[in-house]
Amino acid sequence: MKDKLKILLNGMFKENPVLILALGCCSVLAVSVSVSGGFGMGVALTFVLVCSNVVISLLRNIIPSKVRIPCYIVVIATFVTLVEMLMEAYLKSLYDSLGVFLSLIVVNCIVLGRAEMFASKHSVADSFFDGLGMGIGYTMVIVGMSAVRELFGSGTLLGFRIIPEGYQLGILTQAPGGFFLFGCAMAILVAAMAKRGKKFEPKMGCDGNCAACHSSCDDRKEAEAK
Amino acid sequence: MTKTAFQEYIKPIVVLVVICLVVSALLALTNALTAPVIEKNAQEEARRIRQSVLPDSKDFEEIDCDTEALDIDSAYRETNGKGYVVTSSHVGYGGGEVTVTVGIDNDGKVVGISADVSSQTKGIGSRAGERSYLNKYMGISGTAEGVDTIATATRSSSAVRQSVTAALNAFNTIKGGN
Secondary structure: OOHHHHHHHHHHHHHHOOOOOOHHHHHHHHHHOOHHHHHHHHHHHHHHHHHHHHHHOOOOOOOOOHHHHHHHHHHHHHHHHHHHHHHHHHOOHHHHHHHHHHHHHHHHHHHHHHHHHOOOOOOOHHHHHHHHHHHHHHHHHHHHHHHHHHHHHHHHEEEEEOOOOOOOOOOHHHHHHHHHHHHHHHHHHHHHHOOOOOOOOOOOOOOOOOOHOOOOOHHHHHHHHH | OOOHHHHHHHHHHHHHHHHHHHHHHHHHHHHHHHHHHHHHHHHHHHHHHHHHHHOOOOOOHHHHHHHHHHHOEEEEOOOOOOEEEEEEEOOOHHOOEEEEEEEEOOOOEEEEEEEEOOOOOOHHHHHHOOHHHHHHOOOOEEOOOOOOOOOOOOHHHHHHHHHHHHHHHHHHHHHHHH
16 A cells, blocks of 8 residues: 555655656646636546556556557547536536647646556556546646636636735736746745755656657667567 | 567557447447537527526527528527527637627617627737627617727627627518518
8 A cells, every 4th residue: 555655646746747747738837827727627637647547557468569659549538538528518617718728638748648657567556546646746736826826817716806906917827927937836846855855856868758758769669679 | 479460460450449449439428428418508508698688588589580691690589579689600810700699679779799709819809808898889770880899909899890780680681571
């Protein structure tokens, strides 16, 4: 049970998908202007991530490596379409506020990245917790950023007015404000981890993470040959 | 161990095809369950908008008319004779459609208007859907050509104006036919 907890916490802090792995940033920047929208996006992504991780882990010994990416995309797209249809039917207002970003979960790099990096190599239970941890990590970041952007940018929180009209930092609701905040959030997490004695090593180069890399190297050929 | 031709060429195709078939069946099932709910929601929403543009209105009946020739989407008559509601869409900026629903009383006067400008640029074109602009159409009759468009949001506001004019024309045609 302890290793499962470790996998769960891994996605939330040490390998936070958004702030450390820098995956799925576009939807975070775009949707984090209101807390309700951000939370909805986080839940939708977590659902897709958990389901696709479990299914891909179940099929990991059946899917031939030649067609693995198309298989992953089909599985992921299925769950996204499911969420989309259910949300349009039962949560219309959330569906309208998420707009195109809901469909774009299909190409969200977190989902595909975890399928390739984790689910295709680990057991179903581990993949479930990885998906859950990554999803919670994503949700925490997007909700946190939404709270700051909505409170100081629009002066409201969950739609209730907190700061009177005319005292807002309008830029926070725009794209540049999103980037500023995104950078600050990254810095805060790295600083917090450094304080706890965990050395932060940005994994920008190759660390065996073939999903995030577009080049072809000897290691990769070897891994694919196996 | 060398891979057999089956493993090399046939298996990937079979696996992918089977996965696609299974998920298609799953999605078809979900669609069958949710499509009626989505359809019902859309109708509810349309009815709510119609009620909001025509004061004291309750139920509506659709008027059978040549919507294409009239350049409108749909026309409804209030069942108690309170007036008419006409919906019309025109292309605004960037190819996105602006859908306008106009409530017209029996004298041909605009008594309510609602515009869906979600396809227009937020903060610029979307101003054509704000109350302060839409209120300029209240009370007009015959044509909307006299209402000014918004500078810097010309195309979005022109789409609104075109739609209102089309709605008023449609009203005259329908009324004249009665």
